[in-house]
Amino acid sequence: MNAVLEPIVNEIRDLELNGVQIETTLFKGTVKAGVAQVCGDNLGLNSILGYSESFSANSVCRWCRAHRAVLRAQTVEDPSSLRDKGNYNSDSLLNNSTETGIKRDCALNKLQFYHVTDNVAPDVMHDILEGVGGFEMKLVLNSLIEQKLITLEQLNYRLTSFDYGFCDGGNKPSAIKPQDLKNPDGALRQTASQTWCLLRLLPLMIGDLVPEGNQHWELFLSLLCCMELIFSPALTHGAIIFLGYLIQEHHCLFLDLYPNRHLKPKHHFMLHYPRAIRKLGPIVHFWSMRFEAKHGFFKRVSHVTCNFRNICKTQAYRHQIMMCYTLLSGQMFSHEFEVGPGCVTLLGTIEDFGKVSGFEGIPAFTEVYVPSWVRYKGTSYRPGMTLLVSHSPDGEPNFGTIQRIVVMSSKVRVIVKNWETTGFERHYFAFTVFPTSAIEAVDIDSIDDYHPLHVVRSHNENNNHHYISLKYRLF
Structure with a gap:
């Protein structure tokens, strides 16, 4: 690997020392560059950075020197075992990868502003979606089936008949086969996007069949609590501290419920997530x-x-x-919007125009274009989708379902019918909402989150509530 990295390292060192001369109308001078982090999956990073490539070895962690016997039951990060330049150099001199986890000194260490011990970028896609998430979901489903709360046939029926809407329809999970559940350590046979969709929406699919307080269900909800912070694109310092406690609580509950099992290396990697977020910011930006x-x-x-x-x-x-x-x-860096087929009409002819707030001061005879869909900054929007429009002063999200899309004066506005948010129902891990008669027009670039969502109903016939499940929590 070092032979492959050597020419790359030489070029980066030249960029660090000499840089590149740039002359434009806005800037003239020398721009120098360096490496901050190397991203990749766990095996790829361990290979490039010179660590052990076996995850059954005694030392498998890139962040710390914890022994395999320790990390199998570790629920809190141990600052005294973290890797730094000092213990890295001493471990390299031992030349004993079995005990230290270091196979060779990485060629990237020759760079001026980089060292492998500072490389803390994790890969939450493989750690969570193709690791802890699928593994624990199978354990929990097996436990619920053993308790005769659900059957695999019920699960697959609800999984295939669930209303995913436009936003999750492309990531609809595949049916789960009996052999998939028999081996919790094996692959779930879902893509990462399908697994993420299934993890988020499983409480709405089968939550009505599981009694509240079920400990195995609580483990699954605890994992979702961790995920909504891990996948968040914006976090506060307090949320990072809270994430550390959530991960500790989750790991402790796992060890209590499954005493015959141990924490996997990917469980251990989660312990270092709060430290990585403090150093790099939201780690979802570094996933694979x-x-x-x-x-x-x-x-x-x-x-x-x-x-x-x-x-x-x-x-x-x-x-x-x-x-x-x-x-x-010019498509790569374009931030313009793309509109689908539609028609030109007068603003006043739009249904319920008189009830829409946000059009005050605009003449009713203004010509507007009403498309069937619009793509803005890479995300498609169409009527029927629900948006997280804003947050209330106390932090509750305000949702609105798109009724019409209006293009006027080179701006995209969506006419949404608002929902009243009554609270967060943890058992279903979703916000409970009620429809209102309020309609407003919102600029597409002013909404709090660009991800479209979908409103669903519970399978419980006695439950008339509507639910919205978020992809992550915003702070």
């Missing part, structure tokens, strides 16, 4: 989800070309052609 999505292009090219004599050259050539097209067409 976008890298994995990029692989889709190369998979399609290899399938279409059917030429494996020099597949690397073919892939590189096709990728360069695609990037040239993307850059020259």
Whole structure:
């Protein structure tokens, strides 16, 4: 690996020392650059950074020197075991990867402003969505089935018939097979996006079948509490401290419920998340989800070309052609909106125009364009989707379901019908909302969260509430 990294390191060192001369109308001078973090999955990072590539070894953590026997029951980060330049150098001199977890000194350590012990970027996609999340969900489902609270047939029926809406329809989970539950340590046979969708919406699917206070269900809800902070794009200092306590509580409950099992390395990596967030900010920005999505292009090219004599050259050539097209067409960094088919009409002819707040002062005879959908900054919106419009002074989210989309004066406005938020129901891990008659027009760039959501009903016939499940919590 160091032989591969050597030419890259030489180029980065030149950028650190000499930089690049840039002359534009806005700036003229030398710009120097360096490496802050290296991102990747756990195996890839351990390989690049020179750590042990076996996760059954005695020392598997990039952040600390905890022994395998310790991390299997560890619920709180131990600051005294964290790796730093001093103990890293002493461990490297021992040349004993079995005990230290360090196989070799990484070539990246030759850089001026970088050291592998400062590389704290985790990969929450593989740690949670393809690790702890799927593993614990199978354990909890097995426990609920053993308690005769649900059956696998019931679960799959609700999973396939659930109303996912526009926003989650593309990530609809696959049916769960009996052999998948028999081996909790095996793969869940879902993509990361499908797993995330299933984890978020499972309480709404089967929550009415599980009695409140069930300890196995509490473990699952505890994991969701951790996830809504881990996946959040904005966190406060207090929320980071709270996350540490949530992770500790979750790990302790896991060990109590499953005394015959131990915490996995991915459980241990979660202990270091609060420290990583303090150093880097929200760690969801460092996950491998976008890298994995990029692989889709190369998979399609290899399938279409059917030429494996020099597949690397073919892939590189096709990728360069695609990037040239993307850059020259101006699509890559465009923040303009794209509108779908629709019609031009007068603002006053829109249904319930007189009840809509936000159009005050605009003449009713103003011409507007009403599209069937709009794509703004990469996200598609259409009538029927629900948006997190704003937050109340006490922090409660305010939701609105899109009734119409209006384009006027090169601005996109959505006409939403507001919901009244009555509170957060932890058993279903969703906000309870009631419909109102209030209608307002909102600028698409002023909403608090750009992710579209969906309003669902409980399967319980005696429950008339509407629920909205968030992808993460905003602070």
